[in-house]
Amino acid sequence: MRLDKYLSQATGLSRKDVKRLLHAGEVRVNQQPERNAARQVTENDLIELDEQEIEAPGPIYLMLNKPLGYVCATDDPTHPTVLTLIDLPRAEQLHIAGRLDIDTTGLVLLTDDGKWSHRVTSPRHKTGKVYRVETADPIPASAIEQFQRGIRLESEPFPTKPAELQLLGEREALVVLHEGRYHQVKRMFAALGNRVTALHRERVGSILLDAELEPGEYRELTQQEIDSI
Ligand code: URA
Numbered sequence: 001m002r003l004d005k006y007l008s009q010a011t012g013l014s015r016k017d018v019k020r021l022l023h024a025g026e027v028r029v030n031q032q033p034e035r036n037a038a039r040q041v042t043e044n045d046l047i048e049l050d051e052q053e054i055e056a057p058g059p060i061y062l063m064l065n066k067p068l069g070y071v072c073a074t075d076d077p078t079h080p081t082v083l084t085l086i087d088l089p090r091a092e093q094l095h096i097a098g099r100l101d102i103d104t105t106g107l108v109l110l111t112d113d114g115k116w117s118h119r120v121t122s123p124r125h126k127t128g129k130v131y132r133v134e135t136a137d138p139i140p141a142s143a144i145e146q147f148q149r150g151i152r153l154e155s156e157p158f159p160t161k162p163a164e165l166q167l168l169g170e171r172e173a174l175v176v177l178h179e180g181r182y183h184q185v186k187r188m189f190a191a192l193g194n195r196v197t198a199l200h201r202e203r204v205g206s207i208l209l210d211a212e213l214e215p216g217e218y219r220e221l222t223q224q225e226i227d228s229i
Contacts, residue, residue: 072099
């Protein structure tokens with residue numbers, strides 16, 4: 001990686017500030033002063049800024065409480081993306097481990113660790129996702145078995161994998177999915193003749209949305225949360 005990028009990622013300083021420090025001779029690589037921002041470095045090099053050793057930038061793992069009206073995409077011509085809520089120098093390198101619809105709220109995981117992200121989303125790893133659902137019409141008790149058996153979604157050849165449905169009220173339930181098809185919860189209820197009016201993701205695997213996070217806020221995952229995936 002380029003030295004200026006490495007320093008910026010490791011310290012949170014802007015590339016512009018890093019360049020200024022480089023020109024001022026504040027940076028040393030393997031104990032030699034270095035002014036070349038484009039110099040290639042790796043985590044095996046000893047990098048010092050202002051005589052302090054700089055640790056290699058590690059991967060980032062975040063949880064975000066997604067608000068309504070934001071899209072889980074890196075770019076969108078009309079709506080704000082969840083990445084605009086992340087105030088970090090490496091925000092543009094994050095990917096979204098399991099997208100939510102624009103009108104779904106709750107837990108979104110973001111990382112620059114591709115393997116970890118794959119474990120969150122790949123159906124092979126069966127990471128359960130828990131959604132709180134509100135519906136337009138009452139949910140009959142018979143839906144529990146239909147969710148368990150699997151539901152044929154419109155224009156899809158295979159039924160959904162067994163999912164758990166727990167009724168919380170006449171029009172409110174918890175759904176646990178072990179796969180992530182496009183608009184899956186909404187389409188499962190639509191296939192039963194109902195309509196989802198509110199959808200909120202509470203949990204992914206054993207990672208629970210932190211109750212301290214207001215919509216739009218995020219925090220780093222703990223090591224235990226990272227290791228749980
Ligand atoms: N299922 C949906 O229908 N939408 C989501 O955002 C997530 C799961």
